[in-house]
Amino acid sequence: MTKIALLTSGGDAPGMNAAIRAIVHSCQHHQYECIGFFHGYNGLLNDEWQALTHADVGNILQFGGTILKSARCPAMCDPKGPKQAANTLRKHQIDALIVIGGDGSFRGLEALKAHWEGQVIGLPGTIDNDLAGSDNTIGFATAVTTATHAIDKIRDTANAFERVFIVEVMGRHSGHIAFNVGLATGAEAILSFENCDPADTAPQLARLISQIQVQQQHNHDSFVIVLAENLWPGGPQALKAQLAEQAGIDSAVCVLGHIQRGGSPAPEDRLLATELGLEAVNAVSRNQDRIMIGKQGSTLQAVPLNGAINDAKPVNGRWVAAHEDVLTEYLIKHSE
Numbered sequence: 001m002t003k004i005a006l007l008t009s010g011g012d013a014p015g016m017n018a019a020i021r022a023i024v025h026s027c028q029h030h031q032y033e034c035i036g037f038f039h040g041y042n043g044l045l046n047d048e049w050q051a052l053t054h055a056d057v058g059n060i061l062q063f064g065g066t067i068l069k070s071a072r073c074p075a076m077c078d079p080k081g082p083k084q085a086a087n088t089l090r091k092h093q094i095d096a097l098i099v100i101g102g103d104g105s106f107r108g109l110e111a112l113k114a115h116w117e118g119q120v121i122g123l124p125g126t127i128d129n130d131l132a133g134s135d136n137t138i139g140f141a142t143a144v145t146t147a148t149h150a151i152d153k154i155r156d157t158a159n160a161f162e163r164v165f166i167v168e169v170m171g172r173h174s175g176h177i178a179f180n181v182g183l184a185t186g187a188e189a190i191l192s193f194e195n196c197d198p199a200d201t202a203p204q205l206a207r208l209i210s211q212i213q214v215q216q217q218h219n220h221d222s223f224v225i226v227l228a229e230n231l232w233p234g235g236p237q238a239l240k241a242q243l244a245e246q247a248g249i250d251s252a253v254c255v256l257g258h259i260q261r262g263g264s265p266a267p268e269d270r271l272l273a274t275e276l277g278l279e280a281v282n283a284v285s286r287n288q289d290r291i292m293i294g295k296q297g298s299t300l301q302a303v304p305l306n307g308a309i310n311d312a313k314p315v316n317g318r319w320v321a322a323h324e325d326v327l328t329e330y331l332i333k334h335s336e
């Protein structure tokens with residue numbers, strides 16, 4: 001009997017449970033055995049697992065987090081780690097390993113392949129949406145929704161106080177969350193890797209100050225800056241201090257942080273996770289190996305793991321341009 005193992009790894013993402021559920025259901029449909037390892041790759045290193053059946057995945061679809069737990073496992077980056085993980089898979093006579101995670105987790109799969117003959121399949125699970133080969137990753141839609149609702153609330157108090165707010169959103173090194181959330185909330189400024197050079201923030205700071213000053217001269221609204229994490233040297237507090245020192249602009253800082261990773265998955269994530277999970281098991285049946293299952297447009301597709309990791313997936317250029325155009329228009333209009 002074919003035996004499939006699965007685990008969730010790296011930053012958890014809402015919808016991982018829906019993917020686990022789909023994989024387990026599909027395994028039962030194909031009459032495959034399915035076991036889940038706990039705590040990311042640590043579960044393979046520590047041989048920590050449980051058999052998964054319908055009964056284990058009932059009533060989990062609607063919850064964030066992951067019933068298999070997740071973790072970062074530095075030992076996998078040591079040459080001994082993947083070897084030990086391979087031994088565990090061999091001991092349990094696993095035919096295929098499905099990992100739901102981000103680019104780091106897929107690097108772990110590639111490292112494992114050097115020591116293991118079984119099939120490895122990745123499912124894109126990260127709020128950052130930074131994997132090529134799938135329009136969206138599992139968790140991204142929920143994170144964008146959560147951050148959008150949070151900024152809508154910030155907007156109320158910002159309006160009441162006619163205040164400048166700096167709101168930091170997650171995304172590690174990619175601006176998908178920043179641009180989607182910034183556009184969805186009508187942020188007056190979006191500062192992200194795509195439009196701001198962290199090595200030379202002076203031009204952006206000058207521009208930002210002039211935008212805020214123009215706005216403050218012409219009305220008394222709030223001004224929301226959506227800032228991507230890891231972008232501004234010194235973070236949002238440094239930006240706040242620079243606005244105050246260089247232009248006497250008072251601002252409030254709100255770091256949305258891990259609330260973006262939690263909560264009930266949005267329907268888009270539940271559906272994506274379900275489709276990708278079912279397709280991952282089909283890919284095992286087709287003997288596919290070293291692939292990620294993604295969805296582009298309405299098409300499910302298998303892409304090479306290394307492509308998913310290494311190919312660029314830039315933020316939609318039209319959105320970056322749209323934001324710039326709107327702001328430029330605003331500045332011209334108010335400077336006349």
Ligand SMILES: Nc1ncnc2c1ncn2[C@@H]1O[C@H](COP(=O)(O)OP(=O)(O)O)[C@@H](O)[C@H]1O
Nearest residue numbers: 010011072073076101102103104105107108111
């Ligand atoms: N180069 C690598 N070689 C082997 N394993 C890796 C490598 N990079 C990451 N991993 C494994 O994948 C885990 C998750 O990676 P990480 O980058 O933290 O999250 P994500 O998968 O969400 O991008 C790491 O903790 C480690 O166990």
Ligand SMILES: O=P(O)(O)OC[C@H]1O[C@](O)(COP(=O)(O)O)[C@@H](O)[C@@H]1O
Nearest residue numbers: 010011102126127128170171172261
């Ligand atoms: O919870 P941690 O370990 O501090 O990690 C924070 C990072 O994880 C994320 O939430 C998700 O990133 P990954 O999916 O690549 O793990 C990033 O947006 C953020 O930078």
